[in-house]
Amino acid sequence: MNFKIDKFILAIATTVFLAYLFPQLGSKSSPLNLDLIASLGISLIFFFYGLKLSPEKIKTGLKNWKLHLLVQASTFILFPLIVLLFLPLVHSEHNKNIWLAFFFLASLPSTVSSSVVMVSIAKGNIPAAIFNASISGLIGIAITPLWMGIFLNSSNSNFDLREIYIKLITEVLLPVILGLLLHRYLGKLATRYNNYLSTFDKSVILLIIYKSFATSFDEKVFNALEVSNLVVISMSVIILFYLAYFITGIISDKLGFNLEDKITAQFCGTKKSLVHGTIFSKILFQNATTLGIVLLPIMLFHGFQIFIISILANKLSNPVK
Template identity: 65%
Template sequence: MKIDKFVLAIVLTIGVAYFFPMFGEEEHGIPLDRIASIGISLIFFFYGLKLSLRQLVSGLKNWKLHLLIQLSTFLIFPLLVIMVYPFFQGETTESVWLAFLFLAALPSTVSSSVVMVSLAKGNMPAAIFNASISGLIGIVITPLWVGVFLQQSSVEYSLGDIYLKLLVEILLPVILGLFLQKYLGRYALKYSAYLTWFDKSVILLIIYKSFAESFMEGVFTRVKGIDLVLIGLGVGLLFFVMYALTGYLSRVLNFNREDQITAQFCGTKKSLVHGTVFSKVLFPEPIALGIMLLPLMLFHAFQILIISFIATEAAGRSRN
């Protein structure tokens, strides 16, 4: 199997942030925060341009499949993480737990879900519908899950301010993109590959800024090597539990093979794009974004590796 190039780019970006963290400082003169904010808005503007309302409407018919995927994404995932909260005591471990809660509350990824479902011969229209609608639902649901914990802590957290920022930076660009879709939508589809490169560049910029600040503040000096191993094991365990659970529920609901593949692939994915941009909006300054993004980036690499293997195997079985 080929190693995903974007995962390698993330690793390289973290390395650059470690050796050259000074470029992330405001005093250095490069307005990375402003550039990232503009980039976030453009990402979701292009998302609106490519969002097909016709596919969304036609996809409403298979409601049991959609309900399972969205409940897996936004309810079962976070509840699994909340169940283990009593085992995370102390400032550092609570931050790690919050990073896992943030990961669990994120929407599903769009592109890789659809690609993997297509490779495994699953239900493509349902995958497109759920991957698209998940990002819109996440704008509302993800801040609620994160806010449940932060509002009980000493960190200042205002849901009203958060939703205002999400409205301005994310939701309005999506609406503008939908409004201009009939004029510019064909260009967004034509140059989709370039827009994907743009999306990834903005994500890498935010990752660099987050980790540069964390390295400058010595955040990772409080995280031991064994803790990093445990985080990696936790990411793998969370994925496999969700994969098994969505498979079991699919069989209980008597889904056919195509729908079961779609439920398991879409219901276990988490979006690095949404996670990276949401982290910039959701978390107040005292919280180290490097720690918040660490489980998500590990999960991103893990889900690509495992699902690509499973999809290839499923495609082989369907041919036979």
């Protein structure tokens, strides 16, 4: 079986390398206002996201409520609970920052495009995948800040949940609502140019990643991160994925799901959105110099989930007889 390296993963690696070589362009003293550009880009991403959302499909998708409940519970409850189990093992401030980065990963919504594509390849329940992947991003606007607020309130005196929600409403929710309102007029146009919009989305994400890592490199944040830390982070990402994948599968069997619904539950319930991760990190952590470390687990998870889910999807699409 042949696997191609995802071009976006290569682009992320290149962006991080450029941030290492030229951190001054993304530093606080940079003449370029990358924060403003990124904020405008974020609003446009979610406006186009709203344009592509079909209210009719969302209404239709509400019927299979057990499946939807499992996917969202896995995304917003199971993942955070798994990471919370390891909090008692965290003692130093450095390790707490790494744990917080994992908890941020755990509290994020599911990704949209790759979830639907992989479910389609694996011959799962495609309408349910579209519904869950779409609704997850909207739920995340409310849930992710609540989860993060539990720990950021105690560790960051500048954390203001009201301010966070105001930013999320203005930069994320209002553009989505505007897009939804214009769906009937511009929805087909957005679908037709979906590839271009996807390229735009990825460009904004790369810009935020560059800014985050450039700031961290400029402030020498990664000097405290040893090779052993990177190994532990990478292994933890893999363990976290498999724990969620197998637990979701066990619950699917207990609920009596057919194979199509089980595939959808496991594929959608174990995905985490890099798009939302980069955007939410910019809002939740604002100008924190540790933003590069915050994004490290979600970037590794993004690469791993695409790799392993593509393998699983291909196996399920061609079962051994």
